[in-house]
Amino acid sequence: MTDPLDRAMHHARTWLDGLDTAPVGGRATADALRDALGGPLPETGADAGDIIDALAAGAGPGLHANAGGRFFAWVMAGSLPSAVAADWLVSAWDQNSGMFTVAPSTTIIEEITGEWLKDLFGLPPECSFAFTTGCQLAHVTALAVARHAVLEQAGWDVGREGLYGAPAIRILTSANRHNTLDAAVRYLGMGETHMESVATGEFGNMRAEDLAEKLSGPMRPTILCLNAADLNVGTFDDFATLIPIAKAAGAWVHVDGAFGLFARTSPAYRALTDGIELADSWATDGHKWLNVPYDCGMAFVRDASAHRAAIAKGAAYLSPSPDVRDPSDWNFELSRRARAVPVYAALRELGRAGVADLVERCCGYCVSLVSGLGALPDARALNVPVLNQGLVRFERAGATDAENDAFTDEVIRRTNATGEAFFSGTTWNGVRAMRVSVVSWRTDEHDVSRSIAAVARVLLRLRHEKPGPREGTGH
Ligand SMILES: Cc1ncc(COP(=O)(O)O)c(C=O)c1O
Structure with a gap:
């Protein structure tokens, strides 16, 4: 044995x-x-x-x-050493972390960790929080509370009556939203047809004039969803302008900050999030930029009493503890993993300064990658990263857009096949592009240069394979 x-x-x-x-x-x-x-x-x-x-x-x-330093696809990273080790302990301890009565230590660790995160993100101290499986369930949690609150405002008790005969809830978003928001709206029975896109600018940031116009009619139950960094180019909505407009119209404001909420932790990037603290709810991930193991997301809600009213479950046999925060009052699960424990370890390993440093390092490497890749022959950077997300397109002179779409996908495929680096693709403003997403604590300068060299070799080989008119494309 x-x-x-x-x-x-x-x-x-x-x-x-x-x-x-x-x-x-x-x-x-x-x-x-x-x-x-x-x-x-x-x-x-x-x-x-x-x-x-x-x-x-x-x-x-x-x-x-993806736990290494040269995985730049989607928004995926590895885990800090203390977070991996803490996650092992979570499995070994095997605490059912829904309630203090059955899991005193992990319940208190969750309480401490949630408070630390509010502090780290500069969110209002009165906020409640939930540790979820990821940002998808953080959206569902926050929007369940939003649904409860905007219907209560309209005189409807959704917990008791359900949505049968309830006033329709309008969800204002932008075309730039993450698809997990659509899923959350569907899961909560609010219906995708009730989602309306507010117009956006070139980089997908929501236009205040259009939002004001959409909210100008009679007041009705409304949830506005804003972006703290979209997944393609990391665009932040202008919270300081948009949120007061929405609040004046009685709307609930939810922010998707899956990774962008971490900009708030760095003095260099914090200004991107100015005004974000005015929102009603925020969703983010631990398994993205905090580098803790899957699965780990977080939802924060300004109105703690609405949060509890929408989510808490109670039963006589469960022995709730009146003086302690029972996690099951704030998220959908009853029996659950102690997923705050690796977050606790990561925050202790990094400290406030270490989180800021991680964020700043990743952003710096993203700029180096995007500018380095964009300077290669047949390549063009589509954005100057404002955070840790960038796009690069590969184009041959004289080729059609469709041919360059296929060429871009081929460069990504071949680069990934080398095993040297890994990128994903996307469609942005109608064209295919390589996504460059940097979130790993392990990424360093060497990883950046090694990855650029890998793409350069792929491009060179493609030139030799298919001779033709391929002069530089004006980057
Ligand atoms: C902006 C944004 N929102 C939401 C999500 C969904 O996060 P999760 O996969 O943790 O549910 C992602 C994932 O990449 C994202 O980038």
């Missing part, structure tokens, strides 16, 4: 120690993974240590090295 915990420690160390040399993108096909890991349901048990060995061997080829 081998100890499964020792084996897990060994495989975890091997994986983390190899991040710099492993291919960044997982290489196994779905069928290869099915072959390695599947088969019929075992009729009998096996040695626990052997299971862990087989799991690591089978899963290895299909693992993305």
Whole structure:
């Protein structure tokens, strides 16, 4: 018998120690993974240590090295050492962290961590909070409270009556929103047809005139959703202008700050978030820029009593503790993982200064990557990053937009196939682009230059493969 915990420690160390040399993108096909890991349901048990060995061997080829320094796809990073270790403890402790009565330590850790986060983000001290599985569920949590509050304002008790016969809720957003907001609206029965897009400027920031125009009619239940950094170019809405307009019309204001709320932690980037504290609710992620393991998101709500009224569940057998914050009063789950514990560890590992430094480093590397990639032949930067998100397009002179879309996707595909770096693609203002997203604590200058060199080699090879009119495209 081998100890499964020792084996897990060994495989975890091997994986983390190899991040710099492993291919960044997982290489196994779905069928290869099915072959390695599947088969019929075992009729009998096996040695626990052997299971862990087989799991690591089978899963290895299909693992993305997003915990390393050269994974720039989507908004994904790795985890700080203390956060990984704390996450192991969470599993070993196995506390059911919905209520103080059954999980005193982890409940108090969550209470402390939520207060620290409010402080870190400069949110109003009266805010309540919830630790969710990610920003998607942070949106659902915050918008469930918003739904409760705007309907209560209209004289409707949604908890008791449901949405049957309720006044319609209008959701004002921009075309630049993340699709998890649409999903949240659907999940909460508010209906996608009740979402209206407010006009935006060139970089997707909401236009105040159009918002004022849309809110000028008779007052009705309204939720406005704003962006603290959109996923393509990191655009921030102008909170200081937009929120007072919405408030004057009685609207609830929710902010998607999945990663952008972290701009608030840095003196260099904080101004991007000016006025954000005027909102009613905020959603963000721990598993993005705080570099804690999946899954971890957070919702904050200014009106704690509305939050509790919309979400809390009670039953006599549950023995609530009157003097302590029971997590189950603030989020959807009853039985739940103690997901605040790795956040607590990460905040202690970094401190306020360390979080700011992490944010600033990532933003600096994003600028270096976007400008370095954009300066390559056949490449063009589409934005100057304001935060940690950038876009680069690959174009051949004389080619059509559609051909350059395909070329851009091919450059991304081939770069990822090298294993040197990993990028994702997107469509922005109607054209395909490579997304450059930097959120990892591990990324350093060497990762930046190594990744630019990888793309440069791909471009060179493509030039040799397909000779033709490919002069520079005016970057
Ligand atoms: C701006 C924005 N909002 C929401 C989300 C959803 O976050 P999660 O995947 O944690 O649910 C993302 C994810 O990338 C995002 O970038």
